[in-house]
Amino acid sequence: MALLGIDLGGTKLALAIFTEEGKMVSKEVSPLGNHKGNEVGKLITDKIDVILSSAESRGNKINAIGISVPGISHHKTGTVWAPNIPEWDDYPLLQEVRSVSGSIPVTIDSDRACYILGEVWQGNARGCRDAIFLAVGTGIGAGILVNGEVIRGSHDIAGAIGWMALDRPFREDYINCGCFEHYASGEGIAKAGRTFLTENKDYKGELKNIAPDEITSYDIFAAYNNGDPVAVNVIQQCIEFWGMAVANLISLFNPEKIIIGGGVFGPAIPLIPDIRQEAAKWAQPISINQVNIEASGLAGNAGVYGAGFLALKTLSGLNLSK
Numbered sequence: 001m002a003l004l005g006i007d008l009g010g011t012k013l014a015l016a017i018f019t020e021e022g023k024m025v026s027k028e029v030s031p032l033g034n035h036k037g038n039e040v041g042k043l044i045t046d047k048i049d050v051i052l053s054s055a056e057s058r059g060n061k062i063n064a065i066g067i068s069v070p071g072i073s074h075h076k077t078g079t080v081w082a083p084n085i086p087e088w089d090d091y092p093l094l095q096e097v098r099s100v101s102g103s104i105p106v107t108i109d110s111d112r113a114c115y116i117l118g119e120v121w122q123g124n125a126r127g128c129r130d131a132i133f134l135a136v137g138t139g140i141g142a143g144i145l146v147n148g149e150v151i152r153g154s155h156d157i158a159g160a161i162g163w164m165a166l167d168r169p170f171r172e173d174y175i176n177c178g179c180f181e182h183y184a185s186g187e188g189i190a191k192a193g194r195t196f197l198t199e200n201k202d203y204k205g206e207l208k209n210i211a212p213d214e215i216t217s218y219d220i221f222a223a224y225n226n227g228d229p230v231a232v233n234v235i236q237q238c239i240e241f242w243g244m245a246v247a248n249l250i251s252l253f254n255p256e257k258i259i260i261g262g263g264v265f266g267p268a269i270p271l272i273p274d275i276r277q278e279a280a281k282w283a284q285p286i287s288i289n290q291v292n293i294e295a296s297g298l299a300g301n302a303g304v305y306g307a308g309f310l311a312l313k314t315l316s317g318l319n320l321s322k
Contacts, residue, residue: 001315002060004051005308006044006067007114010084010138013040015047016301017055017062018308020316022122027304037087041096049100065097065106066310068114068303072156080108084138107310111135112159113150114306115296116143119259121309123297130255133302134161134246137262140181143306146253166244184241186264189217192234205230221267239271243278250291251284261296269295 002025007014009032016027028047035043048065055062071082078094085091097106109117116133119125125133125145133143140162144151151158162181163174173182182188197203197212206223207215207230223231246258260272276293296302 001063002055003308003311003315004048004062004065005304005306005311006048006065007111007303007307008040008044008067008069008082008085009111009303010070010082013043013047014301014304015051016304016308017051017060018305018312020312022305022308024301024305024308027301032085036085037091040085040088041091041093044093045096045100048097052101052104062104064311064314065101065104066114066307066312066314067093067097067106067108068111068307068310069093069108070111073108073110074156075108075152078108105311105314107314109150109306109310110141110143110156110159111303111306112141112143113152114143114310115261115302116145116150116259116306117309117313118298118302118305118307119296120145121312122305123302124259124294125257128256130253131257131259132249132253132255133296134242134249134258134260135262136185136242136260136264136268138186139177140185140262142249144249144253145255161245161249164245164248166241180241180245184238184245186217186262189220189234189238189264190215192237193220193230196230196234203230207231217264218267235268235271238268239274239278242271242275244282246275246279246293247282247288250279250287251282254284254287255291257292257294259294259296261299261302263300265295 001020003018005016012031014029017025069080073080079090080093082088115135125131129148131145135141142159142161144159163178164180166180193215194212206228220231220234224235280288298305
């Protein structure tokens with residue numbers, strides 16, 4: 001049995017073939033470049049068509065396809081809302097993929113759901129029935145597993161914790177991305193650095209040689225590691241927000257594990273003990289002592305593994321915690 005997992009991100013497309021035991025047989029990654037709308041859809045279907053044909057010719061037929069998408073997957077309609085892909089406000093992805101997959105079953109889910117599924121299958125949540133994947137990259141989301149099932153909500157939007165309210169008063173800056181994401185996402189980290197450099201012309205630190213509009217979160221982390229005071233303030237603020245968010249998740253769901261991943265973790269992995277210390281100030285006091293908080297076991301592959309597990313579950317009807 002061969003499974004095709006597809007992880008669509010805001011900037012790239014990853015496709016991997018898995019065995020039913022979870023071994024990754026092959027993987028390829030393609031940049032999205034400036035593609036948008038139907039162009040992204042065609043890139044996906046063209047890649048699937050080539051992989052299906054190649055697998056068939058080798059006598060290794062693909063039995064099911066799972067797809068992770070960076071946004072909301074509407075299960076009833078098969079359409080996708082993906083804010084980082086232009087013209088994907090209600091994109092008919094399932095219909096397009098089925099045009100090349102034929103009778104092969106296809107399942108689509110959000111990237112945050114796939115992250116926790118990947119960790120359950122082959123990562124640091126194996127054996128867990130209650131676990132959360134906190135994904136911190138360009139944006140922020142959470143894949144939430146309760147009693148062995150992913151929580152999706154009444155309209156498939158559960159886990160959009162970038163909109164978690166962690167500060168007051170409300171600011172218009174929060175409208176498009178949410179309060180938590182505004183401060184503590186990869187883009188939020190970069191934005192905080194840019195704002196300081198723009199407003200403080202006398203700054204003499206490590207970031208002064210980078211044009212403000214070119215500052216990235218990785219620049220901030222590099223400066224933080226060298227003790228730059230601006231970067232230290234930015235990252236310390238993030239630790240506080242990450243800690244408060246983790247505390248809220250622990251108090252709400254009493255999970256066995258919270259796994260932190262995404263592009264920011266990454267360079268922020270060494271901060272996990274500090275995040276736990278901050279969370280302990282806010283969390284339900286019994287629950288905080290029952291949970292493990294750790295980095296992803298799959299790093300940048302959590303989404304594609306989760307998509308592979310979607311495909312496997314479609315065929316076998318597996319409980320997600322087994």
